[in-house]
Amino acid sequence: MRYIIGSDKYHVAGNWNDIWKAQAPYKARHLLWRLCRGCLPTRYRLLERRVECTLNCLVCDEEIEDELHIFFRCAVARDSWCAAGLASVLHNAVYQQSNAMNRIFAICSNESSDTVGRVTMLLWWEKPPIGWIKCNVDAAFVSGSGKTSVGLCFCDNNGQFMADMAQ
Ligand SMILES: [Zn+2]
Known part of the structure; x- marks a missing residue:
């Protein structure tokens, strides 16, 4: 199995075990995993798979909507990190990798499982639809x-x- 997994053309090197150590519910850790695997349907990923759509972020309409933008760089995302008391993690010079996966791996390996859990919940959080509580x-x-x-x-x-x- 180890040989097959290691030689799989879809194998992505990284410290995947650290993701599962986050103090967060399974569904939130699973989002982190999907984010790192490039499975989230960002506009960048949708265009990669030949889905017709515009490339810009739906929220700010200023930059390409990829994982890094949605979760780390968009103004709304940055405000959320600050509101959650995680601005020091977002702005830490150690976590300025150029893609979301490497950022998450770095945060997971350097921060406590509690902080990683808070980051995980922040990334997972979604507001309810209109009319819902x-x-x-x-x-x-x-x-x-x-x-x-x-x-x-x-x-x-x-x-x-x-x-x-x-x-
Ligand atoms: Zn944006």
């Missing part, structure tokens, strides 16, 4: 203690905080 929930069960905790956070379709609860 999103509720993010997390729960913890402490084995043997009889203790359970839960936290909920509601936001509207503009991504604005509405209410929260913790018990």
Whole structure:
């Protein structure tokens, strides 16, 4: 198997195990993996696969919409990193690689699994559709203690905080 995987024409070198160490739900880590594998349908990737569309970012209409732009360079993306308290990671000189995959590998190998988890959740986050309210929930069960905790956070379709609860 190792020989087949290593000789696969689609094999991409990189520290893939680090992605799965992020303190984030599987679905968020899976997004990180898809991002690094070039599987996300950015306009750049769609044109590569001969889908007819324009190349520019839908949000800013100023640059080519590729992974690096969407998640790191677009003004809206940069604002999100800052709002999440991750500006120091975004602007760190060590993480200025020219493609998103190498940036993510560098962040995963240098930052704590907690910080990588926060970055992963930031990249994964999406606001709810118009007319919907999103509720993010997390729960913890402490084995043997009889203790359970839960936290909920509601936001509207503009991504604005509405209410929260913790018990
Ligand atoms: Zn943009």
